[in-house]
Amino acid sequence: MVGVNIAANLVGKLVIAGSAFLAVPIYIDLVGKESYSLVSLLTTIQAIFILLDGGLSAGYLKQIAHYSNNTSNKEKAYNLSRTVEFIFFGMTGILFLILLGSRYVMVDSWLSVSESLRPIAIESFSYISVIVGLKFMSLFYSATLKGFQRFRALNLITVVATVTKFSISIYMLSYYNCVTTIFKVYALVSVGELIVTKYITTKNFHWKTYSFQKGIIEIRTIGRFVGTMAFVSVTSAILSQVDKVIISNYVPLREYSFYAISSLIASVPLMISSPMSSAIYPRLVQLVGNKDALSAFYIKYAKLIGIVIFPLCAFYIVNAAEIIYWWTSDSEVVEFSTTLSIYLISGSTLLAMMSMPYFMALAHGLVYIPLISNLITIALVIPSLIVILPVYGINAGGIAWLSLNVLLASLFNILLCRHEMWNLVKGWASINIKMLIVTVFSVYSVNAFLESLHVFNNVILRGFVSVPFIYLVFYRFWWK
Structure with missing residues (x-):
């Protein structure tokens, strides 16, 4: 089982990485290095906020993996899953509003953007808010599928969504040559990806009676682990992205594009x-x-x-x-x-x-x-x-x-x-x-x-x- 899951994950990542690497020179050729930097910043922003889930997805995955090993725990698994899903819905809404409300501050105070690119950057951050919010919500469904070791299904969904994003965005850029086109396509495909992932996730549960009180009890069983993981997530977010945040604020956006390309290789x-x-x-x-x-x-x-x-x-x-x-x-x-x-x-x-x-x-x-x-x-x-x-x-x-x-x-x-x-x-x-x-x-x-x-x-x-x-x-x- 582990060998099959590793193979499925590696094939999925290979396709995703290959698509990303093929898309970079095409994006740069179509929208320019400065505009492409906005696309690379999506990865940075996404990485920062995804890690700020408070460790909930990590604690949830650990418990679901434990419960999936024993069919007698199916009621506990279902109550835990539904409760965590409700929490993620609320956190996703808050995250979206924070990103959307801070788009002017991010563009004016964080990035060294030319005046001509400023309106495009602000519009791009509006779509980034949607994309990051959808990605954050998908953490829950991905954790569920991983806990049940449904890696093949998860990878198939991710690969199809990734290839679709790159293919459609490159095609649309031939008609609407602006970096916001890329973000619009990413947002629309992300909606479809989330719907399909949720549908596949629900197929893993054979207990359909939900109890909020029992769900809270299950949350408490992982409370200590999640509490510490919250701080781990925050510090991991800082460590993984601090170089990009500091450098993007220190150098012009064009020079940062070289750092973004090197980071993709790394x-x-x-x-x-x-x-x-x-x-x-x-x-x-x-x-x-x-x-x-x-x-x-x-x-x-x-x-x-x-x-x-x-x-x-x-x-x-x-x-x-x-x-x-x-x-x-x-x-x-x-x-x-x-x-x-x-x-x-x-x-x-x-x-x-x-x-x-x-x-x-x-x-x-x-x-x-x-x-x-x-x-x-x-x-x-x-x-x-x-x-x-x-x-x-x-x-x-x-x-x-x-x-x-x-x-x-x-x-x-x-x-x-x-x-x-x-x-x-x-x-x-x-x-x-x-x-x-x-x-x-x-x-x-x-x-x-x-x-x-x-x-x-x-x-x-x-x-x-x-x-x-x-x-x-x-x-x-x-x-x-």
Whole structure:
């Protein structure tokens, strides 16, 4: 079941990521770099507000995953689900009103927007309010499907919606060449996506009598976990987006577009680890209490995440400038984004590897570990970024992001060791360090050999040969 769910998630993410990467140069060509920055800011705003769900979706997912393992809990699962759904409805309305009401402040006080783009930016933020609100509500339905391990259905919905968004928006831009066209299409497709996801979600419950009092009792059972996760969500939102918020306020919007492009490249490791770890997490919850089985499962899938992520990221770092030029055909983007993207993707690779320790802590209810790690990291990284930004420019964001994740990984694993998880931490660190060294050497050697052959002058062709070859070797090692 876990293997099938991981495969479904990876295929879904591959299609979504591929669509996003294909759309970027088309968007830039059609609306310009400055206007495209508004599209990239949608991702930042969405990430910030989605993480501010107060930890409710994380606590709810954990409990639903636990209940789904036993059919005798179907009444509890239904009452919990309906109550959480009502809460999300209210939170979505509040979020929409906050974003809509603050659109003028965001444009005038946050962004360095040219006067000619200001009316378009304000209109764009109106649609962003709708899109983010719909995405926030979908957190509940997505958490339900993940708890019941319905990853194939969830991925199918998301893939169809994503491809539809990009396809229709690119088509409509040929008639209405304005960035607001993109947001209008995104909003309409998001409505349809939410309706379909809700319909599929309701099919998982076989108990149809709702009791508000019993629902509140169920909410109380996850109250402590959710309460701490609320602070974790806030601090995670700050850590994941603070570089973009500070830099977008410091540099002109055109220069920020290079940072946005580099950030998209750096999101690849997380695009891979996220679907894998989200499929693994419900099983981790179910294995808590069976120490030997949990340990074996943890090490096995921590190793698998490294096998999938390391070769791809190492190949990018070795060939960053070539890949960016192949993708954008823009020498200016190559100049500003190559070094920056290497810093960013290195930090994201480490963060992706931290998904297993993170979910292990959550599975044991040790929510204080990510909270303390986040708070200490925020206290050190934000002042550092503000200090080095005038010296290093947008590259400061990459340096800060890499440093942030090194510090976060160190603190997190130190705290895990306090709960008799030294062997797990040691095993996780040992496996990843060994695989990283072997991967870097293998990728560099295979890439250099292929590059010496004229038939492999194209960087993408080299990637299609070298990365799958290393995957094959590593996968045989993992399977044994």
